[in-house]
Amino acid sequence: MELNNLTAHELIQKINNKETTPQDIVASLHKRIKEKDAQVKAYVRSDELIDPTHIAGIPVSIKDNICTDGYNTECCSKVLEGFKPPYNATVIEKIKAAGHSFLGLKLNMDEFAFGSSTENSHFGPTHNPWNLNCVPGGSSGGSAASVAADEAIWALGSDTGGSIRQPASFCGIVGLKPTYGRVSRFGLIAFASSLDQIGPLTKDVRDAALLTNIISGHDANDSTSINCAIPDFTKSLINDVHSLKIGIPKEYFVEGLDPEVKKVAEESIEKLKNLGAQFKEVSLPHTEYAVPVYYIIATAEASSNLARFDGVQYGFRADSSNLIEMYKKTRAQGFGEEVKRRILLGTFALSHGYYDAYYLKALKVRTLIKQDFDNVFKDFDCIITPTSPTAAFEIGEKTDDPLKMYLSDIYTISANLAGIPAISLPCGFTKKGLPVGLQVLGKHLDEEMLFRVAYTYEQNTEWHKMKPKL
Amino acid sequence: MSYEVVIGLEVHLQLKTKTKAFCACSTEFGKEPNTQVCPVCLGFPGSLPVFNKTVLDYAIKVALALNCKVQEYTKFDRKNYFYPDLPKNYQISQFDLPLSSNGFIDIVSEGIEKRIGITRVHIEEDAGKLIHQDDLSLIDFNRTGIPLLEIVSEPDISSAQESHDYLSTLKNILEYLDVSDCDMEKGTLRCDANISLRPIGSKNLGVKTELKNMNSFKGVKDALNYEIQRQSALLDLNEALTQETRLWDPKASKTFTMRTKEGAKDYRYFPEPDLPPFIIKVDKISEIKASIPELPKEKMQRFISDYGISEYDSKVLVASKRDAFFAEECIKAYPNKDKKAIVNWFIGPLLSEANNRAKALADLGISIENLLSLVTFVEREEISHLSAKAVLTEVLDSAKSPEEIIREKNLIQVSDSGAIKNIMEEVIKENAKSVLDYKAGKSNALMFLVGQVMRKSGGKTNPKIVQELLKTRLGDA
Amino acid sequence: MSIDKQIVEHVAHLARIELGELELSRLSKQLEHILGFIDKLSSLDIEKTHPTSHILPINNVLREDTPKVSIPVEKALLNAPSKKNNFFVVPKIIE
Known part of the structure; x- marks a missing residue:
């Protein structure tokens, strides 16, 4: 077994037993990347290897929107070409403090995390390791594909509307979006500040718990970070779901859900039932409004967050003879089409005369969506749904129809709007051999329940051990 | 034709906290360009704001001193516009739920007391500094993120002189609160004005002009006087005024149209998602209220009632916080019950020395002991008033004590x-x-x-x- | 609610993005399509619903007024596309 194929907890064991070293692990990853990344294209800017003196612990691969001091961080956008942040994101400091390092190479993503397929990257698309003609999902497609392809041991991604869970599902790995405020956003280049969360993408649930342990916690640099004790999430890895009350929202099993995905999800639910969990149909009545609400709130915040990319202080600047021309050309040439589309949509939703009809209305419906979850969680321990209505689709399949692309986040968006944690874990395959993900949604700050359910399912199935043939 | 003048003033006040509003960079003035910056105030991608506690305390203090109602729930909003001195291309400000509103201050203008309403006091961040050269502009972000209060008056002001008196009364109050340097020349206090004219008796408001770039109280007054003349001349000719922003040019003593930015401004305000809201409890407000010192108006009234100082002289003394404190210290140390003699020293010889030396009373450098000793010499009729004045001058020049000077110059009066x-x-x-x-x-x-x-x-x-x-x-x- | 080219042009100006004629008509159509979908929200009665702009029940997050060392000027200017004597530089400002 090559080192790069192992999980982080297996490698920690090996390091502790003096059977391997962090240097060996990095070398093994570099070898794998060299061999396979030309096909997968999970990483960008292949020249940015980690300074060998910085290697420690189990290297974490990092999405291109998380700031790494002195290492390029470009959000896979031309507008941030060459940008080297003068500081580390809090998660990077935490990884270092825990005795680990990050791989200097950064992971591909949809430009500024705007997308569900990693096709919107300035560096070109990432390919799904299970089928190179398919997308890996997005926006953390590079993170998911690198872990699935054993080009990374574990990775960090960010999730604004499903950007960790949907690619984890498409690539057959585990991905967690923590409770909003659980992980510091300081150093995460913002897409939508009220929705963004950093989270782990890993080969199994134990690694997800380990990495969540490392990155969680209050940060004085992030005013939206929750100040509360962090449990040891590995203590939640209990193989027991007996008498847990789990809700199945009827609004998620409707038209639009791929029959194969539906079947796989139902089998997984059956499995958990057999393990002692109690299932009951529940209702999240405002589910159908989640996508429109999301595309107003997320784009409105993004239009403001991305205003700073103007060529003044960093990144790309278009040739121009005066300031207004510099602004307009820099942003016209520096942003890709999806970014422009969302900035325009968000600017519109906030603009004079439209604010009440769009932005304010969306904030109100957000309240209703949150209340839906509050109501269900009064009686249930967690909610289970498919992560995505379909398995990975083909590259180019949805690029001409933005709305169709937006709807592929329909099952993941609500968790961000409600601020609750949600995990995706592998639960089977389609006939074509593409992975399917199961999503578990929990109460505010109750990641422990997610780990427990996910761990129990994983310990009683073999899906997480399957590897793509590359 | 005569017109009624309607003026509202918008004051921006830099608070003198140690650090910026949303990051821990120092606010020290006059440092080398771009040396007091960090990822947060530079608006670097991924950075996040964290609000400075002292800014909130100072802001509440100002709001209360201006008789405003401090809101129980307040929040920040983003004001979106592109400008190179604004690193994020949005300013963290307050929109629909400002810290406080509905206040007032009482001013005296040309002998008449008048109450000027304060619409709102809210918190925002300052922008950087631009230096314009031939075909480029240089940016220094040291000032970016320094806390500002925006103090907006009601359009209750009806002349240039009243504007001046409003500003000096406001500045006086702010000085007593000790939360800002209040220096217009240094830009720690800035003032924009909205002015419109309407025929006397008319109920409709005239077309409004926004005036900017006034760098002194005199500038505000001159610009408004110019604008009153300009607008009334146009109205007399029945010419239509345009709603616009005009810049005051102190050298030309004229206002000029500033080319409009974008047809109608659209700042796309929305709640700042990076900063959770603030709930200001009643006990917090009472705590801060208790920390507010005696303000100029109250001090003046007390000077009149406690020390028998005339209204005019009291006003002169409280016009500067430090002078008022120095004067009161001396008055208190003066042993006689009747304070007239020591008060006369302040409004007489000391004030004229201060004027001659272009110094504040408190900066003249005379100690309370020396001043009292000098006063005692006069009271015992050991020296004349005339010599006493000369002694005072020499005390200030030489730092010698009055005794020494009187002895050296043999100034003891001949009573034989x-x-x-x-x-x-x-x-x-x-x-x-x-x-x-x-x-x-x-x-x-x-x-x-x-x-x-x-x-x-x-x-x-x-x-x-x-x-x-x-x-x-x-x-x- | 419909969106036309003129609104998109205005919005693009607010957002400081130059759009070519083709891009403008393509984006206008797409945005109209997306907004049509978003109009789904109109069917909800939300008159009395409170808007949620912060999902967490957190408030009064404040820090002490204690200065920390700023970053060195070289680091601040490291990424600058144009700089001069420790200033950032932009071309002439005309509105």
């Missing part, structure tokens, strides 16, 4: 009537005409003769005794 009589006889001989005038009933002539005796004695004779002696002498003759 024999010595005075000799000088008096000389004076009577030399001023026969004045003697006749006095005898003819011109009492002024007596004062002249007293003055002559004083002069001949080098100011050392006691004028009261001289006067008595002269009266007796001339009455006898």
Whole structure:
């Protein structure tokens, strides 16, 4: 077994037993990347290897929107070409403090995390390791594909509307979006500040718990970070779901859900039932409004967050003879089409005369969506749904129809709007051999329940051990 | 035709906290460009704001001092616009739920007391500084993120003079609160004005002009006076005014149209998602209220009632916080119950020394002990008022004590009537005409003769005794 | 609610993005399509619903007024596309 194929907890064991070293692990990853990344294209800017003196612990691969001091961080956008942040994101400091390092190479993503397929990257698309003609999902497609392809041991991604869970599902790995405020956003280049969360993408649930342990916690640099004790999430890895009350929202099993995905999800639910969990149909009545609400709130915040990319202080600047021309050309040439589309949509939703009809209305419906979850969680321990209505689709399949692309986040968006944690874990395959993900949604700050359910399912199935043939 | 002038002022006040509003960079003034910056105030991608506690305390303090209602729930909003001195291309400000609103201050303008409403006081961040060169602009972000208060008045002001008086009253209050340098020249206090004119009696508001770039109180007054003339001239000709922003040019003493930014401004305000809201509890408000010092108006009234100082003189003394505190310290240390003598020293010789030296009273450098000792010399009639003034000048110049100077210059008054009589006889001989005038009933002539005796004695004779002696002498003759 | 080219042009100006004629008509159509979908929200009665702009029940997050060292000027200017004497530089400002 090559080192790069192992999980982080297996490698920690090996390091502790003096059977391997962090240097060996990095070398093994570099070898794998060299061999396979030309096909997968999970990483960008292949020249940015980690300074060998910085290697420690189990290297974490990092999405291109998380700031790494002195290492390029470009959000896979031309507008941030060459940008080297003068500081580390809090998660990077935490990884270092825990005795680990990050791989200097950064992971591909949809430009500024705007997308569900990693096709919107300035560096070109990432390919799904299970089928190179398919997308890996997005926006953390590079993170998911690198872990699935054993080009990374574990990775960090960010999730604004499903950007960790949907690619984890498409690539057959585990991905967690923590409770909003659980992980510091300081150093995460913002897409939508009220929705963004950093989270782990890993080969199994134990690694997800380990990495969540490392990155969680209050940060004085992030005013939206929750100040509360962090449990040891590995203590939640209990193989027991007996008498847990789990809700199945009827609004998620409707038209639009791929029959194969539906079947796989139902089998997984059956499995958990057999393990002692109690299932009951529940209702999240405002589910159908989640996508429109999301595309107003997320784009409105993004239009403001991305205003700073103007060529003044960093990144790309278009040739121009005066300031207004510099602004307009820099942003016209520096942003890709999806970014422009969302900035325009968000600017519109906030603009004079439209604010009440769009932005304010969306904030109100957000309240209703949150209340839906509050109501269900009064009686249930967690909610289970498919992560995505379909398995990975083909590259180019949805690029001409933005709305169709937006709807592929329909099952993941609500968790961000409600601020609750949600995990995706592998639960089977389609006939074509593409992975399917199961999503578990929990109460505010109750990641422990997610780990427990996910761990129990994983310990009683073999899906997480399957590897793509590359 | 005559018009009614309607003015509202918008004051931006830099708070003198140690650090910026949303990051821990120092706010020190005059540092090398771009040395007091960090990822947060540079708006670097991924950075996040964290609000400075002292800014909130200072802001509440100001709001309360301006009689505003402090809101129980307040939040920040983003004001979105592109400008190179604004690193994020949005300013963290407050929109629909400002910290406080509905206040007022009382001003006295040309002898008339008037209440000016304060619409709102809210918190926002300052922008950087631009230096314009031929075909480029240089940016220094040191100022970016320094906390500002925006203090918006109601359009209750009806003349340029009133604007000036509003500003000086406001500045005076703010100085007492000790939360800002309040220096217009340095830009720690800035003022924009909205002005419109309407025919007297008309209920409709006229077309509004926004005036910017006034860098002194005088600038505000001059710009408004210019604008009143410009607008009334146009209205007299029945010409339509355009709603616009105009810049004051102090050299030309004129206002000029600023080319409009974007047809209608659309700042796309929305709640700042990076900063959770603030709930300000009643006990917090009472705690801050208790920390507010006596404000100029109250101090003035107390000066009048406690020390019998005239309204005019009290006003002069409280116009500067430090002067008022210095004066009061001296007044308190003065042992006599009747404070008139020591007060007269302040509004007389000390104030004129301060004016001559272009210094604040509190900066003259005289200690309370020295001042009291000087006053005592005069009261014991050991030196004359005239010499006392000279001694004061020398105390300020030399840092010597009054005793030393009086001893060195031998200034102790001659009260011995024999010595005075000799000088008096000389004076009577030399001023026969004045003697006749006095005898003819011109009492002024007596004062002249007293003055002559004083002069001949080098100011050392006691004028009261001289006067008595002269009266007796001339009455006898 | 419909969106036309003129609105998109205005919005693009607010957002400081130059759009070519083709891009403008393509984006206008797409945005109209997306907004049509978003109009789904109109069917909800939300008159009395409170808007949620912060999902967490957190408030009064404040820090002490204690200065920390700023970053060195070289680091601040490291990424600058144009700089001069420790200033950032932009071309002439005309509105």
